[in-house]
Amino acid sequence: MFRKILVTAAMLAAFGHAYASVDVNTANEDALRGVKGIGPAKAKAILEERAAHGPFKDPADLGKRVKGMGGHTVERLQAEGLAVGPAGAAAGPQVAASSQNKGAAVAANTPKGGATVAVKK
Known part of the structure; x- marks a missing residue:
């Protein structure tokens, strides 16, 4: 039981x-x-650069265009939760696609008649 609670807490932290x-x-x-x-x-520097020259394409673009933000700084900020470029925008469709694939796998493994079988470990 404790293990289930621990796994649930870890999953919630990851989603958060x-x-x-x-x-x-x-x-x-x-x-x-x-x-x-x-x-x-x-x-302010990030907002001014974005307003003047449009959105940032990737982390390297952010590092080049904003003074004082080199590669290591951008990497550190990404670790703190800063998303840059298409990778952050594409995360949503990837999650949706993986959810659909999991649903298809469950449907393929369901016995005829739609009944599911619970297995106790």
């Missing part, structure tokens, strides 16, 4: 972390400042 990411291409100043390592000046 997934939803905590901040997309640099859509975030406002307050959201950017919510990422550990981004202060008021860096948030």
